[in-house]
Amino acid sequence: MTLLQANNMRGGYGKADILQDCTITCDRGEVAVIVGPNGAGKSTAIKAIFGMMGLREGEVTFDGETINGLPPQARVEAGMGMVPQTNNVFPGMTVEENLQMGAFLREDGGAGVIDKVYELFPAVFEKRYQHAGELSGGQRQQVAVGRAMMTEPTLLILDEPTAGVSPIVMDELFDRILEIAKTGVAILMVEQNARQALEIADTGYVLVQGQNRFTDTGAALLADKEVRATFLGGDQS
Numbered sequence: 001m002t003l004l005q006a007n008n009m010r011g012g013y014g015k016a017d018i019l020q021d022c023t024i025t026c027d028r029g030e031v032a033v034i035v036g037p038n039g040a041g042k043s044t045a046i047k048a049i050f051g052m053m054g055l056r057e058g059e060v061t062f063d064g065e066t067i068n069g070l071p072p073q074a075r076v077e078a079g080m081g082m083v084p085q086t087n088n089v090f091p092g093m094t095v096e097e098n099l100q101m102g103a104f105l106r107e108d109g110g111a112g113v114i115d116k117v118y119e120l121f122p123a124v125f126e127k128r129y130q131h132a133g134e135l136s137g138g139q140r141q142q143v144a145v146g147r148a149m150m151t152e153p154t155l156l157i158l159d160e161p162t163a164g165v166s167p168i169v170m171d172e173l174f175d176r177i178l179e180i181a182k183t184g185v186a187i188l189m190v191e192q193n194a195r196q197a198l199e200i201a202d203t204g205y206v207l208v209q210g211q212n213r214f215t216d217t218g219a220a221l222l223a224d225k226e227v228r229a230t231f232l233g234g235d236q237s
Contacts, residue, residue, distance in 0.1 A: 001063075002026075002027045003063055003186050004024070004186060004188065005025050005059075005060070005061045006059075006060045008023055009045065009057070009058035010055060010057035011044075011055040012053075017056065017210065018210050019044055020041075020209065021058075021212075022045055022058075023212060023215075026203070027186055028184050028185070029184045029186065030181065030202045030203060031178065031181050031187045031189065032201065032202065032203045032205065033191055033197045033200075033201035033205070033218065034191070035192075035194035035205070035206055035231065036194075036231065040207040040209065040210065041209070043085070045190075045207065046159055049157065049188070050072055050075055051067070051071050055068065062075070062078055062079070062080065062155070063078065076151060080156075081155065081156045083141075083144045083148045083158045083161060085163055088140070088144035089135075089140050089143050089147070091132050092131060092132075093131065093132060094129055094130060094131055095127050095129070095130055095131075095143050096128040098146075099114050099143070100150075102146070102148060113150055114150065117146040117150065120146070120149070120176060121142045124143055124146055127139060137164050138172070141161055141169075142173070145180075149180070154184075154186060155187075155188060157188045158177070158187065158189040158190070158191075160191060161173055161177070161191070162191065163192060194231060195232050195233075197218075198219075198222050199218060199222065200218065201217070202217065203216075203217060204217065204218045204221040206227060206231055
């Protein structure tokens with residue numbers, strides 16, 4: 001049974017449908033990446049999956065249960081974690097306080113889990129007593145991912161996790177994302193750095209105007225001449 005099945009999603013903001021019969025799936029231990037041009041509906045798709053936007057058509061099932069209509073907090077309780085692109089840390093709180101905020105649903109307050117986060121992100125451990133607002137962009141992203149991991153999600157949703165970071169930091173973040181996936185967590189990621197993201201993707205979705213234009217393995221999409229020429233800035237040779 002596939003962990004996440006978001007089938008034939010149609011919806012948007014107001015009366016406009018940004019998603020047009022869009023389907024996204026993701027299974028345990030899998031990295032699924034959504035790429036496409038600006039305005040393609042990438043972030044809208046994950047907002048719909050996380051319950052931040054209603055759907056006019058389509059069904060979202062998670063771990064075998066239909067979750068249409070469930071608010072985001074209920075989806076977190078069901079096993080989803082979400083890292084938004086912006087405003088994803090509390091700058092006036094320390095790194096450790098940020099992580100503890102991620103454990104608000106846990107009766108144990110995240111005891112033991114925080115050590116796993118520190119092991120995954122050593123730089124976060126080193127900065128644990130600093131305010132998050134004092135960190136670099138890449139370090140803040142690590143804190144944001146770590147906070148989402150405090151609930152021990154089975155699905156981690158990431159919206160542009162490498163936006164605004166250097167190539168070296170991007171590679172490090174992708175390495176950590178792969179480590180998380182190896183523990184059995186499903187990763188669903190929207191990414192502007194399409195070529196690099198597809199290199200680590202088990203499954204890739206290319207969206208155009210809210211529709212699935214291409215769906216295949218990351219490797220197959222990277223090898224596709226039309227995908228390279230149109231969406232990855234490459235030639236068709």
